[in-house]
Amino acid sequence: MAAAHVPALLRTMPKAELHMHIEGSLEPELIFALAQRNGVTLPYASVEALRAAYAFTDLQSFLDIYYAGASVLLQEVDFYDMAMAYLARAAADHVVRTEIFFDPQTHTERGVPMATVIHGLSRACKDAEARWGISAVLILSFLRHLSEEAAFETLEAALPYREHFVGIGLDSSERGNPPEKFERVFARCKALGLHLVAHAGEEGPPAYVWGALNALQVERIDHGVQSEQDPELMRHLAATRMPLTVCPLSNQKLCVFPDLRDHNLPRLLAAGLNVTVNSDDPAYFGGYVNDNYLQLFAATGMGAVQAYQLARNSLEATFASPAQQAAWVQQLDDCVAQLAQAS
Numbered sequence: 340m341a342a343a344h345v346p347a348l349l350r351t352m353p354k355a356e357l358h359m360h361i362e363g364s365l366e367p368e369l370i371f372a373l374a375q376r377n378g379v380t381l382p383y384a385s386v387e388a389l390r391a392a393y394a395f396t397d398l399q400s401f402l403d404i405y406y407a408g409a410s411v412l413l414q415e416v417d418f419y420d421m422a423m424a425y426l427a428r429a430a431a432d433h434v435v436r437t438e439i440f441f442d443p444q445t446h447t448e449r450g451v452p453m454a455t456v457i458h459g460l461s462r463a464c465k466d467a468e469a470r471w472g473i474s475a476v477l478i479l480s481f482l483r484h485l486s487e488e489a490a491f492e493t494l495e496a497a498l499p500y501r502e503h504f505v506g507i508g509l510d511s512s513e514r515g516n517p518p519e520k521f522e523r524v525f526a527r528c529k530a531l532g533l534h535l536v537a538h539a540g541e542e543g544p545p546a547y548v549w550g551a552l553n554a555l556q557v558e559r560i561d562h563g564v565q566s567e568q569d570p571e572l573m574r575h576l577a578a579t580r581m582p583l584t585v586c587p588l589s590n591q592k593l594c595v596f597p598d599l600r601d602h603n604l605p606r607l608l609a610a611g612l613n614v615t616v617n618s619d620d621p622a623y624f625g626g627y628v629n630d631n632y633l634q635l636f637a638a639t640g641m642g643a644v645q646a647y648q649l650a651r652n653s654l655e656a657t658f659a660s661p662a663q664q665a666a667w668v669q670q671l672d673d674c675v676a677q678l679a680q681a682s
């Protein structure tokens with residue numbers, strides 16, 4: 340396929356998004372609308388002033404603003420509206436499957452009931468599937484700057500709503516909060532039949548990726564870009580085809596890589612790792628999933644072969660059934676064949 344057709348392929352190919360925090364999809368306009376609806380006073384005078392504060396130096400500088408933004412979410416309809424706005428964008432980007440993180444502790448700590456959070460998000464997932472045909476499921480994420488005891492309490496509070504989420508994750512401040520801190524709660528979740536994923540190797544060392552694999556027994560690594568510092572880990576990730584949910588624009592905005600041109604995704608892919616492309620917190624990092632693909636490919640010069648591989652990896656790394664995955668891969672193959680014919 341000619342290089343000129345690669346952007347069209349990136350835009351239209353069926354893909355899965357496996358690393359997106361729903362609270363990170365809150366656009367400044369929606370933050371202000373929800374603040375007004377709920378009578379919440381924001382420490383920013385306008386949408387523009389809020390957006391101007393999105394100049395991050397590292398993960399923590401982002402998390403401080405991200406948690407402040409989430410403070411406008413109070414009612415079930417707020418969670419519903421936020422998720423529907425994201426799902427409309429994802430469907431427009433030809434996302435056929437999204438596995439959405441949510442951070443219940445960010446809300447329950449402010450007195451919002453677990454049922455309010457989960458019912459609002461879950462209803463949006465169902466309505467989006469009916470309206471746009473997108474398959475959407477939820478992953479409950481524990482905040483790693485809080486204790487394992489707090490994670491256990493959160494799990495207990497969420498279990499009455501077990502049918503509304505497919506797995507659990509681990510996010511927030513990585514440095515100083517190694518995976519081993521959550522070994523027992525992950526073991527309990529595994530026994531409950533939940534899927535397991537964790538952020539590791541975003542800013543933290545390769546030892547945290549090993550910890551997520553060995554102590555937490557995860558099925559995917561979220562980020563994992565620091566794995567490149569450990570050749571043995573690279574060989575292990577390649578040999579096991581462990582999926583890595585990489586987020587290029589996030590890594591650029593949080594200064595993990597100085598520029599998208601320096602991003603190591605092309606090298607990870609060339610080394611045989613099972614890499615996928617995702618948006619992380621699209622409202623804060625300047626783009627949804629197609630923006631991540633388009634900007635990364637423009638910066639690194641990757642082509643159609645890599646585009647196909649990344650989309651296929653994403654579909655096959657979902658928690659959907661093998662038959663469903665195969666049907667999506669067939670859609671991907673049809674899309675590539677159609678574009679090749681037209682070019």
Ligand SMILES: Nc1ncnc2[nH]cnc12
Pocket residue numbers: 360363398405510511512513538541589619620
């Ligand atoms: N990139 C990220 N890393 C860790 N926790 C997060 N929560 C939302 N986005 C995150």
Ligand SMILES: [Zn+2]
Pocket residue numbers: 358360510538561619
């Ligand atoms: Zn993340």
